[in-house]
Amino acid sequence: MDTAVSELAALRGFIDRHPRLFVLTGAGVSTDSGIPDYRDTEGEWKRQPPMTLQTFMGGELARARYWARSMVGWRRFGHVRPNASHLALARLEARGHVAILVTQNVDGLHEAAGSRDVVDLHGRLDAVRCMNCDWRGNRHDWQDALHALNPDWVALEASDAPDGDADLDGHDFSRFAVPPCPRCGGIVKPDVVFFGETVPRDRVDRANAGLANADAVLVVGSSLMVYSGYRFVTAASRSGIPIAAINLGRTRADSLLTLKVEQPCAVALEAL
Ligand SMILES: [Zn+2]
Numbered sequence: 055m056d057t058a059v060s061e062l063a064a065l066r067g068f069i070d071r072h073p074r075l076f077v078l079t080g081a082g083v084s085t086d087s088g089i090p091d092y093r094d095t096e097g098e099w100k101r102q103p104p105m106t107l108q109t110f111m112g113g114e115l116a117r118a119r120y121w122a123r124s125m126v127g128w129r130r131f132g133h134v135r136p137n138a139s140h141l142a143l144a145r146l147e148a149r150g151h152v153a154i155l156v157t158q159n160v161d162g163l164h165e166a167a168g169s170r171d172v173v174d175l176h177g178r179l180d181a182v183r184c185m186n187c188d189w190r191g192n193r194h195d196w197q198d199a200l201h202a203l204n205p206d207w208v209a210l211e212a213s214d215a216p217d218g219d220a221d222l223d224g225h226d227f228s229r230f231a232v233p234p235c236p237r238c239g240g241i242v243k244p245d246v247v248f249f250g251e252t253v254p255r256d257r258v259d260r261a262n263a264g265l266a267n268a269d270a271v272l273v274v275g276s277s278l279m280v281y282s283g284y285r286f287v288t289a290a291s292r293s294g295i296p297i298a299a300i301n302l303g304r305t306r307a308d309s310l311l312t313l314k315v316e317q318p319c320a321v322a323l324e325a326l
Contacts, residue, residue: 061315062325068298068313069146069326072270074153076290077143078283082275082301083319084159086137088130107251110243111185117241119227124244125200126210126222131161131179132194139274140167142323147171154264158276158283160246173261175253175282177246186240193244196233203231253282261286265295273299275319278306 069075081089109116136144144167146152155172157164160179164172180193201208207230210222235242247253265271271290276299278284284306290297291310298313299305300322308314315322 058317061313061317062322064313065298065300065315065322066326068270068296069151069272072296073151074267074269075146075151076265076268076271076286076295077146077152077155077274078271078276078286079143079155079157079159079164079274080276080278080283081159083139083143083157084134084137084161084163085275086139086318086320087134087161087163089134089161105248107248110248111241114232115227117232118230119222121200121232122204122207122225122227122230123222125197125204125207128193128197132197134161134163136163136167138320139323140164140169142320142326143274144168146323146326153268154261156261156264156283156286158280160244171264173257173264175247175257175261177244179244179246181245182242183245184235184238184240184242187235187238189235189237189240189242190245191236191242196242199233203233247282262289265290268295271295271297273297273301273305273307274323275301277301277304 105120110120140163143152143155143164147155147169152169152171155164155169156175157172158175160174160176162174162178162180181190182193182196183190233242234240265286268290271287273287276283278287287297287307287310291307296312297307297310298315299307299311300315300317300319302316302318305311
């Protein structure tokens with residue numbers, strides 16, 4: 055039997071033996087929806103590291119650059135659809151096999167595919183909020199506000215980057231106007247966790263409660279380089295909970311894995 059076939063048989067066996075999975079997903083699940091990944095198979099950055107909270111809050115020009123790129127990227131990102139991996143995980147939940155699904159992705163595609171018990175660890179890009187008064191808004195309305203203030207930028211084309219971003223190098227971002235919070239005039243940020251920002255406590259608590267109720271961990275499409283996801287895997291390992299991973303390339307937790315399936319997420323999940 056070749057490696058790929060035996061890996062899939064082992065994965066099926068793993069899932070049959072563990073009916074209460076803690077599923078942890080990362081960027082690899084969404085690449086088939088056309089959202090690029092940040093990291094290569096060695097877990098290294100493919101491009102510039104993403105925005106940090108400090109940079110975003112630290113300067114008007116950084117925010118103008120962020121929102122200009124986001125405005126162009128959102129035209130496509132705002133319409134991405136779930137793919138076979140999201141749908142397969144939703145079916146797995148419908149069959150009662152998922153204790154909880156924790157995602158590091160900010161695209162909302164698990165919910166769009168029908169998964170119900172989802173923790174969006176890093177927030178969602180379809181919402182914005184004010185850093186001063188906690189006003190919350192819808193990203194589609196925010197897009198209209200960005201367009202209204204920046205008509206010259208509406209027609210720009212750019213290649214897509216991760217997280218709804220777009221490459222717009224060489225533009226003068228000082229000419230891009232960012233709307234203030236409609237309630238207090240404060241700084242509006244996408245409702246996602248930037249690098250350098252902590253994951254809200256209630257999300258971590260919900261994920262931990264799910265882990266306490268789980269009999270195994272299934273990592274899908276993540277190299278686990280980010281601590282916010284990796285910590286659940288180390289916690290599972292300490293508790294003696296078996297861990298399987300579907301990921302093309304290295305993960306930070308390779309030494310902790312019971313089973314590693316090095317295949318595209320959709321191929322592995324559809325085989326279930
Ligand atoms: Zn405000």
